[in-house]
Amino acid sequence: MTPPTSWKGKIMTRSLSRRAFLGSSAGLVIGLTLPLAARAQSGAAAALQSGATGSAGFAPNAFIRVAPDDTVTVLIKHIEFGQGPFTGLATLVAEEMDADWSQMRAEHAPANDELYKNLAFGMQGTGGSTAMANSYMQMRKAGAAARALLVAAAAEDWGVPEAEITVSKGRISHGAHSSGFGALAERAAGLTPPEDPPVKSADQFTLIGTDLPKLDTAAKSNGTAQFTMDVYREGMQTVVVAHPRKFGATVAGFDDSAAVQVPGVVAVRQIPQGVAVYATSTHAALKGRAALSVDWDESGAETRSTEQMFEEFSQAAAEGGQEAELAGRGASGIDGAARVIEAEFRFPYLAHAPMEPLDGVIELREDGAEVWMGSQFPALDKPTLVQGLGVAPETLQLNVMLAGGSFGRRAQDTAHFAAELAEVAKAAGGPGAFKLVWTREDDLQGGYYRPLTVHRMRAGLDAEGALTGWDNVVVNQSIMAGGPMAQMMQDGLDPTAYEGSTRMPYALSDLRVGWAAQESPVPVLWWRSVGHTHTGYATEVFLDMVLEAQGKDPVQGRLDLLRADAGRDRAVLEKVAQMAGWDGTKLRDGRAYGVALHESFNTYVAQIAEVSDEGGMPRVHRVWCAVDCGVAVNPDVIRAQMEGGIGFGLGSVLYDEITLAEGGAVEQANFDTYRMLRIHEMPEVMVEILKSDADPTGVGEPGVPPIGPAVTNAWRALTGRNVTRLPFARALEA
Structure with missing residues (x-):
């Protein structure tokens, strides 16, 4: 089933201004403006949407946003599901900026394969224990470039030589002059960033090698951290899918007469992966799925013990x-x-058995589509979503969410969950928001x-x-x-x-x-x-x-x-x-x-x-x-x-x-x-x-x-x- 022309034909191509070039062999991207933000969990969203200047702050490169209040937000290209890239990669930036750890923040970078690719893979993704290894020099260079611009701005503002300026714990100083990063952001934004800024030697490290507290601990402890399950959109339906009990089986037919009688069940649709039940709540969706009668064609199934x-x-x-x-x-x-x-x-x-099973939210609008999911490989998930929906790539925004574990489960080379999410949205027949949820049983029995x-x-x-x-x-x-x-x-x-x-x-x-x-x-x-x-x-x-x-x-x-x-x-x-x-x-x-x-x-x-x-x-x-x-x-x-x-x-x-x-x-x-x-x-x-x-x-x-x-x-x-x-x-x- 293809999306009706009533909404598919109205998805407009947005002009996304990308100003970027590689500043070093490590992959530093300089002078970037990203009008689309990862809005689901982005305090840096305003900076992303307004560019590198203005009240939102200073964006010296694709990885760093400096706000007027001196906070430094690092956009992390690797998904955070407990293994520490928010903290580790932000440490590299803070080290080279000579920032104070208390001013550091970290958020997921939006899906953008060109800007945020894993240098070990050549595409945006997390896996193979490569997050720190491929980002080590890249993030240090990004921090060094930001520091150099702030120092140059201070030298210009104060009329003093750059070489005489010191930076320590987030303060830029020269004699009687002293400033935080935010006050110099607007002037720094108008300067040309260095192409290959020098980085510190190991004996100069003050943060690298120390036990800094993790940046995501507080939010995960007080409940403010946003996972995919926390995302709710107006009018959103919850969807669960009846999958075959034997691998390789397909739907031969189904009877949904009992399922549609369950209060809260909105619709039942066959998709390539099985039979999807749409409901106004998770409970209703699960009750509706339990009431389904599905006949499975097991001619191609694995039947060996x-x-x-x-x-x-x-x-x-x-x-x-x-x-x-x-x-x-x-x-x-x-x-x-x-x-x-x-x-x-x-x-x-x-099985991987992460605490958070697979889930994703997709919202189809008149002018595009937006997705929220714990995507370990945005480089594979986004094209799969685009192809499944039949939309232009620039009209689909993929927001990478915090995830409750993975252990490899979300690193899907087939992007099978993204494909199922797209099929669920497409089969609904029009604009709307849909949350696809796999239960623990779905995940443990789903291969x-x-x-x-x-x-x-x-x-x-x-x-x-x-x-x-x-x-x-x-x-x-x-x-x-x-x-x-x-x-x-x-x-x-x-x-x-x-x-x-x-x-x-x-x-x-x-x-x-x-x-x-x-x-x-x-x-x-x-x-x-x-x-x-x-x-x-x-x-x-x-x-x-x-x-x-x-x-x-x-x-x-x-x-x-x-x-x-x-x-x-x-x-x-x-x-x-x-x-x-x-x-x-x-x-x-x-x-x-x-x-x-x-x-x-x-x-x-x-x-x-x-x-x-x-x-x-x-x-x-x-x-x-x-x-x-x-x-x-x-x-x-x-x-x-x-x-x-x-x-x-x-x-x-x-x-x-x-x-x-x-x-x-x-x-x-x-x-x-x-x-x-x-x-x-x-x-x-x-x-x-x-x-x-x-x-x-x-x-x-x-x-x-x-x-x-x-x-x-x-x-x-x-x-x-x-x-x-x-x-x-x-x-x-x-």
Whole structure:
């Protein structure tokens, strides 16, 4: 169904004045005017709408707005869903402006792929723990440019040399002259910004490296923070969609006679994704959906059970797959080994289960459309909305909202939620406002999971116990194949499927890693730390098994095996051993200790877990964590992300799985069947951040991969049982 001409034909093309050019290789955009503002949560909206001058304040570039009251608002191009870009990126600007932290504010940048692209991706989006890494110099340059303009304005106003002016804690001074930023904003707006302003050296930092309070904490604590669920428009209808219970099924027909009798239900419409119910309230929409009768065509659906899929994946692993990495003689050294160690690791589908499920608001007007959603990839969501509605790009405004978690769930390469939102609005038949809501059950049963994966591991030892070969075959679905990210495939291989099993820091002279792609209608997606979440587990648990067979200490054995160029790996491993007081004793007073080391997203993490047996399940008491993420912009945020990653990863290895029953239906529906880690199960976590002058790298994901293998290695030392199928709760039932 296409939008009626009564409203579609009246959407007018707006002239959007864009004055911008790149001021440096880091991507600094200078001299920008954005008439359209991200109005949903933008105190900087007036500045955006009125340009760089006037009562709204001073906008020296695409990232900074200086208001007359001296507040500095930083437009953040990365979505904030708890991982800290509002605080981290604003810190970079404040550092170079010599601003006081109390005057800093942060808000989401509007959807604009050209201006706010992720420099690692080439498009606007958040993921891969790249927010700080790609923005580090860009935001510092933006802050330095703003400072230079304010200093130049002061020099001009006061008639003094720029070199004699000082800036400290948001005050610009020279002798008897002193001013805040706001009073100089109008004059600064008329000056030409520097193309490549110098930035501070590390020894000049006053804010970078300190524990600054997060900018979004107060609003999230007092309830003023605006999430998509908080957005209400006049006359807005709430919409829920009946999706098929089996992946790949489609609507064959439906009966809405009972649904339309539910008080508050306005309409029922079929869309490509299922059957949409429109109502005046969420309660009415859900009641209406429950009253629907839908016939599903399951001819193209996934009907295998989880157990059937594991068996087929296991068979594919035995066949070796495509070669992803080869070193020395590959796996051939295993053939003549005196001893062969083997293990097959099985990892289930996993849901992301963020606290806020998917939701979005769309308003169709006579002159355009506006959308509010926690968009992790505006570069993909906006074109999808435009195409779905059949409107001109310049008439659709996408406002990026705060989101209650993601862990990869909102980073949709298919933009499937934006597509569904557009279809819901289009099917309504005219102007109006619509809030599309997925329930927890919709999300847990709606797919886009971490791929079900099998690792087949083999290693050979000679008569003296030396390694003669290492073989790892990874089997799973590709996240990238067939979608917009397919361009990232490498010779038919999806590197996210096996990342972390290749390019390991260990000196394994004879090694082979293979990958076997599998197909299924079950949609898969990146999950916090993507491939590293299973490769880190398989490689570090299996390596521990090999070291045990060699009679070696788990820490010293790893240190001895590290390559000469793996200095950062060595440093975090030595540090965590020191933190935990590692003395080679794996058992002490009824508790066992396990270690794991893994690098992901260019961040190096080592962890040691202290574990006891509590009713046949691991009880994790303490976790020591050493991390090297380059320059620590905000140590408190880094510690929080390591702690959060440990809790997230621990819950997944202990309890979490999405399983398909015979016939293909998902068995889990909510937190009663998809068990989360409970607060009393969270271990005490000690984090040490290694001092580094390297450029900062990501911290949102790297804390996850080591916790599972560290716990499992401790559990094996404690009980003699090796867990090669996750989660623990299922494996220990056997």
